[in-house]
Amino acid sequence: MVRLESNAFFAHFVKTSEFSLLKNSYARGDRQWILLVPQQSSLVGIDVGVAGFTAAHILVPTRDETTNTRHSLRRYRSLGLGSRRVDLGIGFLLVKDAFDSADVSQEVNILESVLYSENGVTFSILCISEPLSLPSPGILPPQEMHDSILSVARILGSVKNSRTNLTILDEINKEIDSFNDRVLEMQSLIAMGTEMKHTLDACFNIINKIEQKMLNAILEESDIQVETLYQLTETYVMENTYELTYFLISKELRQRDSEFAAAVISIESLDLVQLGISSRFGESLMRAVKEFSHISTLRTPFEKIKCLMKSIRLLNAKTTRRSSSPTRLNGDVVLSSDVLVPLLVLIVIRSNVQNLPSSLYYMQHFSFEHDVEGGEYGYALSSLEGVISYILTSSPGLAEVCAKNKELLGAIERSDVAALSSFMDASMNEVDESQRFLEIRSNVQGDGLLILACRVSSIDIVKLLLQKGLKATSQNYNLETSLHIAAVRGDSFILQLLLENNAKSSYDIFGYTPFLRCVENKHAGMTAFHLCRDEQTLSKLIELLGLSSINDRNNEGLTPLLHHCQRGNVDLVMALIQLPQVDYKAIDYAGRGVLHIAGFRGYTLIVEAVITRIEAESGTSAAFINALSVRGNTALHAAAEPGHFEVAKALIRGGAKAGVKNLEGKVAGDTAKEGEVREYLDSQVFLSRAKKEGIGKQGFKFSMSLKRLEEGSIFDVKRTLRDFEFFRQQILVEYPNVFLPTVTGIVAMDAPIASYTTILVRQLVNRLNEFLSYVLNHPSLMENILVWDFLSTQSLDKELDLRNAKQRSTDMLEMITSSFPPVVDGLEATQAKFTK
16 A cells, blocks of 8 residues: 655655645646656655656646547656656556657556545545656766666776876776686685675775775765765676676586576466466566566676566556565565465566576675665565476476466467367366366466457357356456457457357456457458358358458458458358459468468368469469468478378478478478378478489489598498398308398388388488498408498499308308317317316
């Protein structure tokens, strides 16, 4: 609750002429003026008496009737901010750069609304999270000076040490350089922290050597205390040692950083309700995530701590829940620990900050002039430490929940009714459990399953979810219901279905009802051709309206053809394709054409119909089929990812190239989740390469290119799969008892290229490499002439090689026989000798 009696801004305001102005406006009947009161914790170091500061926080309504309605953002102007505009929403306000500009220069949270009344004078007060403006240029206030690395340079840059004739700043820089030279030899983080403390003490001693009279003058001119100067010096030192210090910390904690990053990725789809937190925190959570994501870009421990603190305050911007023993931060900020910790977990997961454990260590162990063990800073840091430990230890269990989330949300985004039904049947048994299981599933924007189904305009999934008991009144973080989404998209059938299931009109966070959304967006730019639902209606519309608007786009860049393809109206799409006036080459704002959309949805009939039409008109469809979206995906990429095999084959028959890479460097087969589709597309890539080299399907046999060195030059030695098998047989002729790995069994010896896939080729090459490695490292074979002939002879004479192998085997047996005769002289005498 706002405590006006203890707020420095309000205490000053009641003494100003602006207070009289506000009272006079009330007396004249202008009772819509609003006073903005920044929370006490945001006023630290700010002079509220600076001219124009209080006036900047008085808002006067504009006369712009088009936007000044009770259902939209209410438009005001500030008395102290000139032409800048202030728009009020539910729970926040936006300060615009110029009156007609759409660029937001400041976004501030509204914490509470109060009606102030005294001596018959009443006006509205909004308590806000931070001031709209800071004091005019001049000496920076202490709070802002902490953020400026230039502060120390400005304050101490011209002050000289009379004994050394160096400026104080030069001497501090020498200490910093000395630390940077020594830090590379540090053996531990503890030693580095101790050395940093010594460096700071040395810098403080340099400041203490300034003559007291001169030091007092410096402090008075800058309007700061000596403790603030020490803090500024620490900021300066940490800024100039950041690269080495943070590098060594992250190097030492690399393993923990990696484990933490993997844990965060495994639970990235975790949401509020699954952690037992009300969805009303969704809006403030998104604002806090946006703030916290900057923490990795900040260079000093205190800047990182302040970023953490601001994120926590943003969490509380719309919080009304209180526990019996709340934790207070800076007076006005109140969060119970049972809410703060789960929200911090989600902030960390959603922001996905790199090397967060290293940043935490940096904040905890390299902040020397601020108390980070107790008070608000200590509480915030210990909470963050607990969150990191929780994520590391709990991620294996939570990952299963997140995997179900992804599977469920993915089925809805693809409008895959069969996959959704199968998933629900496998995951839920009882009706009550089924409804609860579905209600707690949502994406990172807070869109529940029903809202998400409305976003993809899937009426079949909407029906299924309503049958499972999902409520049409559920809201996302922006307080939008499924009615809002269906109204914006102009889905009249879904709207009717939702209303039949007790959907209620309500205001979203911007003050819009579904009806107002529908009117403002004019059905999202829909034409009558977008809104029709069957062929009979289409024919009637063409008769009444003609075809002049048949290719008009809606707000998403979708023509009626693309719109109906995305919504699964297959019969209507087939009818549109037959109309010569329909532009089947149209693309939306993401660069997706009808083949991209139909491919992703698995509509083989539509794909074949489009290919047939373009071939009839231009004779070839290859260029159109291989068109790229904004992300560099072809229609084949779109069909491969969800595993639509028949669509992929239809596209290949039409001229699609399986080897085209998207912006991520992936071919269509790389994105395929189904093994059958992936192997098929891999074989198409392999086949296309063979065709490019002029090799026919039936004439190609597998071969390897070995390298040999001859007189300083490298030559290729070609060997086929049959050559390898013959080589193995030769060795066995000469060494019948030696063990040799096999080289066949993966593919048929004379298999044509059409039977190869990339995976099979890799397996075969690996096996042949293992075979050669074994032979070259075998003590009896490595020096054999047979091996070196195989590796170096340009062409093999197999009959001659086989005769030579047999002859060498015969010669070896004769040599052994002559060297070791079968009869041993004196055997009986030798035996008697050993017996004794």
